[in-house]
Amino acid sequence: MLITPLLLACTALPAAQTAAQARPVPVAVTGRGLRVECVDTKPGDRIIRTPFGLVSVPLDPVVEVTDGGAQLVQLLALREAGTLDDLGLMQDLSTAGQLTALALLCTSFAAGDPERLEPYLLLESWGARLDPVARDLPREQRVEWLWERVQDDSWAKSVFAAARLREEVSQAFQAPTEQIIGISDLRKSLRRATPQHRRAAALIAGRQQEFSLREQLLLISLNGTGQPTRDAAAGASNEIHPHAARNYWARNLARGEDPYRERSALALGRHAGADGVKVLAHVLAAHGHKVAERFTFAGREIWVVGDADRYVREIAGFDPQRQNVDVRHLRTDREYVDLGSTFKVTRYREQLAVALLQALDFWAGEKTGRDAEQWLAWYLEDRVGDPPR
Numbered sequence: 104m105l106i107t108p109l110l111l112a113c114t115a116l117p118a119a120q121t122a123a124q125a126r127p128v129p130v131a132v133t134g135r136g137l138r139v140e141c142v143d144t145k146p147g148d149r150i151i152r153t154p155f156g157l158v159s160v161p162l163d164p165v166v167e168v169t170d171g172g173a174q175l176v177q178l179l180a181l182r183e184a185g186t187l188d189d190l191g192l193m194q195d196l197s198t199a200g201q202l203t204a205l206a207l208l209c210t211s212f213a214a215g216d217p218e219r220l221e222p223y224l225l226l227e228s229w230g231a232r233l234d235p236v237a238r239d240l241p242r243e244q245r246v247e248w249l250w251e252r253v254q255d256d257s258w259a260k261s262v263f264a265a266a267r268l269r270e271e272v273s274q275a276f277q278a279p280t281e282q283i284i285g286i287s288d289l290r291k292s293l294r295r296a297t298p299q300h301r302r303a304a305a306l307i308a309g310r311q312q313e314f315s316l317r318e319q320l321l322l323i324s325l326n327g328t329g330q331p332t333r334d335a336a337a338g339a340s341n342e343i344h345p346h347a348a349r350n351y352w353a354r355n356l357a358r359g360e361d362p363y364r365e366r367s368a369l370a371l372g373r374h375a376g377a378d379g380v381k382v383l384a385h386v387l388a389a390h391g392h393k394v395a396e397r398f399t400f401a402g403r404e405i406w407v408v409g410d411a412d413r414y415v416r417e418i419a420g421f422d423p424q425r426q427n428v429d430v431r432h433l434r435t436d437r438e439y440v441d442l443g444s445t446f447k448v449t450r451y452r453e454q455l456a457v458a459l460l461q462a463l464d465f466w467a468g469e470k471t472g473r474d475a476e477q478w479l480a481w482y483l484e485d486r487v488g489d490p491p492r
Contacts (some may be wrong), residue, residue: 245271262301289304322418
């Protein structure tokens, strides 16, 4: 079972042994309750030294340093007993600031399931705060140093560094070269076999507003290998050109083929905000309707059709060798849901309906437990101001 080597790696003790025998894990606690595994840190410090870098807490100093070893053993024992699932354990370790155990666990889960997104998200939330760069390194060399660390073969080091680097790079069109990663390096990394390096390149490209990568990233958001890569490409696409991204995913969700419809739903829920909810709701409204049915939802006529449009994944005018792309199909005054007299939706099965509900929960930031009918009622009342009758 996966947890057994992790128990040994994290504690060097069987989970059944007493808390008194647990390996010490010093954890700094700030006045506001932040908990972070630490090294050489004491009360009053405003910089917390961790095994992975420094965490700055200038307005929330450390008030105590406690031993988190017993807590770590207890959490791992709960997982082994089946009380905690994988995601619950990762989240609890993150809340507890158990960075070493979290890094080991996320590394194992990411290797075991390349489609899993949660390990990246949890480590990136910490990586954005952790500063692994030596304090005496000149500021103009920080971006280059972090990029080199992103290339590290250690999955956790790479993910931590990518999240920190994303906080430090600037928009490419207005920054000096030492504050950005070159476009050739990003293109090369997007082609790498390792998912953490592909994801890192997409995250950086989005933050740098690399417009010349827009179409490539849009394609990767649906065609990329592994959900971590697709998710980062979707986020980058939305940062670079949110209207283009939203319409691309709307077209593929409404009329595309599996599995691109599910992937489009996820991209809309994760990255397109309230505008994405409109698309998700309109497609969800077609669930259960038969081919050739027409009905009105939120003032829009929806027409359920039987055939998929196999051209929706293409991007008009896109040529990877050209810098100037025909963008007439991306006009900001054209919203895909509102084009034409009716909104066509290809009939779909339960699998896509489930993906739509998951996407709406992603947007909500929680597992709402709402079914399709409840989400549609919420949309009509909360977003349209037209409560269902």
